[in-house]
Amino acid sequence: MPMREVALSTGDRVVLYDTSGPRTDPAVSVDVRVGLPRSRTVWIAERDAGDAGAAGGSAGARPAGGGVGVSGATTQLGLARRGLISPEMEFVAVREGVPAETVRAEIAAGRAVLPVNRNHPESEPMIIGREFLVKINANIGNSAVASSIEEEVDKMVWATRWGADTVMDLSTGRDIHRTREWIIRNSPVPVGTVPIYQALEKVDGKAVDLTWEVYRDTVIEQCEQGVDYMTVHAGVLLRHVPLTARRRTGIVSRGGAILAAWCLAHHEENFLYTHFAELCEILRAYDVTFSLGDGLRPGSIADANDAAQLAELATLGELTSLAWEHDVQVMIEGPGHVPMNKIKENVELQRELCHDAPFYTLGPLTTDVAPGYDHITSAIGAAMIGWFGTAMLCYVTPKEHLGLPDREDVKAGVIAYKIAAHAADLAKGHPGAQAWDDALSDARFDFRWNDQFHLSLDPETAASYHDETLPAAPARSAHFCSMCGPHFCSMKITRDVREYAAVRGIGDELALAEGMREKSAEFVSGGNHIYLPLADV
């Protein structure tokens, strides 16, 4: 079970959720050219044996095509609906600290997804749903003008080291297939893609030349490789396109723009919409999860929650029901750019229109004015939308709108989003979330500097910031810090207060403390010059 155990100097141990896979286990060495151990292979084989003869039964096989039934048990959703608890469900139950039945029930109801392509046996199962820890996704991927395969694999390893729960490979340049293969074979977390990007490459970047057949073959190719979830912009309908023409920033989703251009050029309905049932059959055979894309998401504060966005959202709700009929897992992508006062409405509309399918949002950015800092403008929105019930937050890096993220940007984005997700877990009152904060606050209050660093989201940065001002080794155990200096420390004074109080016998009267809040008003109205002997408190 992937967990990070932090051994404190007090002898206590704190266990934290961990996404980094076997690579951060000192006992394991991984050859990037071979990939990670395929730990799920045995579960998949056992399931295949049980389902012998059923559609999609053998790993690596193409789907039968057209002949796949809609009530089978191949997918986690199918299993859950039949009341079965898969090994993957057991795994995430332990990982989240909840009963396996909760996992099954949430998946069966469509309120959570467990994205596990049968051809990605290297992944460690995880769950995305509002009843569980809020997850984050890191986008990686090369483009026509920058980066290489090695860099992208390194970014994936790096992103999961800092806490990315899934990665999306958004490559658009050369070597898309090979880049993805390397990423999947090395990824301990689910991998998502946007197949339309590769399909577009196959038609030399000309949106008008796209066909259902090219797209379908691309999806099958990616299913075969082991992609766990796919963004499909099937909600961009011909009739929605004119709703964007008067927007301040039109269509900013690449997928959305491609399909809008295709619809207009052909005067036909989006082929992803018209062929959606066929797509369901393909994804079902591999247990690939739909991430229904928001191709018409707002690209600016001005366009938030507008008619185009909401029309598409209603269509995504319709498609959710259709996918569920095929036992295919679904999550719904969301914006983008939204001012704080419109975030809650977004989540409520998504829940209502999409039947409580998990929401997966990009940010949202809460202002447009800070390019270079959009990990922060969007962490604000992400924390809030997470609190309101969004299940997974797609990170935004400092390079958003400006360039492709490098290694440091990936880390900055992941850390900002781990903060947002954890702040949301705290606000939601997720059981166990606060134990982490409590352990760190205790270490801080006790001047256990090394414990504080080890419990931090980014121990290296925390330690280096501390050492910058007080570099000497003894300062790591000093009962003061550089903010106040050795003779003037509020934490130290508080400890003195406690000791003093103990000596004076205040300890016994502490039970009265809770009652003091009510008494406060009496005191206030009693006059300005109150003297109250401690014995009376």
Added chain:
Amino acid sequence: MPMREVALSTGDRVVLYDTSGPRTDPAVSVDVRVGLPRSRTVWIAERDAGDAGAAGGSAGARPAGGGVGVSGATTQLGLARRGLISPEMEFVAVREGVPAETVRAEIAAGRAVLPVNRNHPESEPMIIGREFLVKINANIGNSAVASSIEEEVDKMVWATRWGADTVMDLSTGRDIHRTREWIIRNSPVPVGTVPIYQALEKVDGKAVDLTWEVYRDTVIEQCEQGVDYMTVHAGVLLRHVPLTARRRTGIVSRGGAILAAWCLAHHEENFLYTHFAELCEILRAYDVTFSLGDGLRPGSIADANDAAQLAELATLGELTSLAWEHDVQVMIEGPGHVPMNKIKENVELQRELCHDAPFYTLGPLTTDVAPGYDHITSAIGAAMIGWFGTAMLCYVTPKEHLGLPDREDVKAGVIAYKIAAHAADLAKGHPGAQAWDDALSDARFDFRWNDQFHLSLDPETAASYHDETLPAAPARSAHFCSMCGPHFCSMKITRDVREYAAVRGIGDELALAEGMREKSAEFVSGGNHIYLPLADV
């Protein structure tokens, strides 16, 4: 009038609020040893002439002491209550783009403060209140173990350049008086202090040796220098101290800890509370604003909104009324560490208990687990609490809990808080707030890269991030960016969509677009395979 005008390549001009003072005007050169021009001197002199003979009438004079009346018009609050609009009020009205009468009425009601010590004529008047733009404060100041005077003045100049609306000098080390003098003479923004820090230095750091007299003389010294607002921890009462003993992180405010220690050591009530009326008379004479300190603010998520914090808040409400009786302006300091779900309650309690006096909060941090990134953990809370009505946000830098901020940390903190404040202005629907986002989004959509950079909170960073991936000069005017590359750009495709739509005559039908949202449900229920000719849209 201090404004930043951004000239766009389209010929349009965007005017932004500016806090940097004369230094960023190329026509002005400032000698740091001389300080800024004393532009308010004439207003103060004219007012003195009108008030001839009234208490506190001559600049630089000590208050009469004891003989000052409580209904005079020396302060902005006094003037506002008498129905008078001061030049400072006119100034902020233009600066905020609101009627001067609004400014006067908000000050008169105590809902806003205009912190202007008569001995800080270098400052450019600004207002802090929920009806106005959300403001931010940057803390600077040396400590016993780090930094110098020059560094601190440089940090102040640097902080105001990036948008700090006020600075607080929290120096605790050597040369406190001289550091402050340099900062005030060079500061275009109001300067705040925490006088107890200097008072403590005067008694060699021994809290038990503090006296009202030492404190009072320190306050007068600082009033004379021109400090515009002072944090006074008069709400830390003897009876509140036991409420902190069972906290996870006790008392984390330095001032709060000092006064708690003093109260316990002497078995007496906080001398700031018992002498509060005298303090009012001193502050009134200079028009210094109270920033009533939250000495018992929570230092961890676990301690948020607890009995100690709320008991102190009730006392601050009592003191607010007392200060107002003396025509002294008041704002209320707030936490600290608060999970998102408890932020709104904080603001509501503050409004209720403190009679709508402006709230001024430190963050709050929304989780404890990310030391090294507390500008982000707290920007989330700051944006939310600003939206809920907090008037000023005290920044937190990446070094919080770990060390003293350097120049880069000050910038990181200020930018994160400008983001939070502006996101709050947008969410509150502040008139004019969205024009900035709209201008930047327009530039982005039109590929006017340089306009986008110039409109950014941090133009240098935005431009350098862009140039990193696409360094060639022509890329600054390219109609694509490094995220998608030249042949695959969603913004470009959207423009094609618009042009296509225009050619096909969709433009005429756009009036129907708004009606499409309602129609969407009909379409959805009509079947899965809808073909809709564009002419019908």
